[in-house]
Amino acid sequence: MSMASLYRRSLTSPPAIDFASVEGKQIFNEALQKGTMEGFFRLISYFQTQSEPAFCGLASLSMVLNSLSIDPGRKWKGPWRWFDESMLECCEPLEIVKDKGISFGKVVCLAHSSGAKVEAFRTNQSTIDDFRKYVVKCSTSDNCHMISTYHREVLKQTGTGHFSPIGGYNAERDMALILDVARFKYPPHWVPLKLLWDAMDSIDQSTGRRRGFMLISRPHREPGLLYTLSCKDESWISIAKYLKEDVPRLVSSQHVDTIERILYVVFKSLPANFNQFIRWMAEIRRTEDVNQNLSSEEKSRIDLKQELLKQVQETKLFKHVDKFLSSVGYKDNLPYVAAKVYCEGDEILSGNESDESCCEETCVKCIKGLGEEKVTVLACPSGNDVFTALLLALPPQTWSGIKDQSLLQEMKQLVSMVSLPTLLQQEVLHLRRQLEMLKRCQENKEDEELSAPA
Numbered sequence: 001m002s003m004a005s006l007y008r009r010s011l012t013s014p015p016a017i018d019f020a021s022v023e024g025k026q027i028f029n030e031a032l033q034k035g036t037m038e039g040f041f042r043l044i045s046y047f048q049t050q051s052e053p054a055f056c057g058l059a060s061l062s063m064v065l066n067s068l069s070i071d072p073g074r075k076w077k078g079p080w081r082w083f084d085e086s087m088l089e090c091c092e093p094l095e096i097v098k099d100k101g102i103s104f105g106k107v108v109c110l111a112h113s114s115g116a117k118v119e120a121f122r123t124n125q126s127t128i129d130d131f132r133k134y135v136v137k138c139s140t141s142d143n144c145h146m147i148s149t150y151h152r153e154v155l156k157q158t159g160t161g162h163f164s165p166i167g168g169y170n171a172e173r174d175m176a177l178i179l180d181v182a183r184f185k186y187p188p189h190w191v192p193l194k195l196l197w198d199a200m201d202s203i204d205q206s207t208g209r210r211r212g213f214m215l216i217s218r219p220h221r222e223p224g225l226l227y228t229l230s231c232k233d234e235s236w237i238s239i240a241k242y243l244k245e246d247v248p249r250l251v252s253s254q255h256v257d258t259i260e261r262i263l264y265v266v267f268k269s270l271p272a273n274f275n276q277f278i279r280w281m282a283e284i285r286r287t288e289d290v291n292q293n294l295s296s297e298e299k300s301r302i303d304l305k306q307e308l309l310k311q312v313q314e315t316k317l318f319k320h321v322d323k324f325l326s327s328v329g330y331k332d333n334l335p336y337v338a339a340k341v342y343c344e345g346d347e348i349l350s351g352n353e354s355d356e357s358c359c360e361e362t363c364v365k366c367i368k369g370l371g372e373e374k375v376t377v378l379a380c381p382s383g384n385d386v387f388t389a390l391l392l393a394l395p396p397q398t399w400s401g402i403k404d405q406s407l408l409q410e411m412k413q414l415v416s417m418v419s420l421p422t423l424l425q426q427e428v429l430h431l432r433r434q435l436e437m438l439k440r441c442q443e444n445k446e447d448e449e450l451s452a453p454a
Helices: 022-033 040-045 056-067 094-100 104-113 128-139 193-200 236-253 259-268 296-313 316-327 383-393 405-415 422-442
Strands: 075-077 117-122 144-151 161-170 175-178 189-192 212-217 227-229 278-280 283-286 364-368 374-378
Touching (some): 022 189, 056 144, 056 161, 104 117, 104 212, 128 144, 128 193, 175 193, 227 383, 227 422, 296 422, 316 383
Antiparallel strands (some): 364 374
């Protein structure tokens, strides 16, 4: 039986005022004169419509991340790096979001994991006066944006829970501008701030917790340059459990007397879909473009990636990993490598899949795309590099169960952050934060703890 079709909804006014109406334009002009529409222009430049009925949280976040010019470090389509709803899957599989929507805590988790600086508050953790101050803060700056999650019914709209960015504020009228990402349903509209607060001060039945708002701003540094975690494959739960719970248990319960034995214990039981959990990003260019058409920004980015790879390979831990994998003949047969770990070179420039989705060697390699076009892979990690980075990202207490004290001290020194160069420290910390956020999701604690991992 087919579902009846709908074309938009009538915006109930009052309380809402259509942004494009005569009064809506007047409210905008008043706010513009008072300087409380500074964040609007960047947001409106990246305004998007949610691609699925339940993707309001993902659409709001990708819109804000792009408005802040945060580089995702991985491709969207073709050669372009760009945040899209389809890329925001490291805290909840997209199919689940498509079916059930997403909680406030998981959107906060996604924002943290995407490398943004996030301050999040439920209404029982804040006051309407604090909320108003934060709205003013984001409305008078283009370096900070706010996402609100609220119940539509309070605004006399159809539907239930919803996410959308706040695009501006009129102080004299005490009204906030909602840039509704469900543009197929409602246009952008002004609402009384007090009423928006009441709409946020409602219980999300899926979590039993109050809704709220988050402030998102640029980090001091872009998120991971080479590595990122993903939960696109639903097996991420078992993989996260393996890394956070099983590995510590294995190294404490089995007889380990060398570093190589520790590595064997860790690697022998890797879950089959491990390749979907940690991904690495290469830089792909047409060979003739490498020395001709790269911008200074691209050259700087590639230099950073190559320097980061060099730093990984210069760690003592990498040497142990490399020696171990070579000695057991794993190299290209590890579950991770055998399944062809995701490499951003798998869609060579045109957006089509090439014959090689991964590169074995590091730094630079020429391969063929579709047809005879040659492309150059710049700063492309190998499986050894990825394993090293992941081991460094595991919590220090992972190894505390090793019974041999001298071996324990050696392992602690190998994974110690203190001796790592700053660039590698930042990359490892990014992975460690992602692991911690995934652990919260695995334990269903993402709605309990909204702050960034320490």
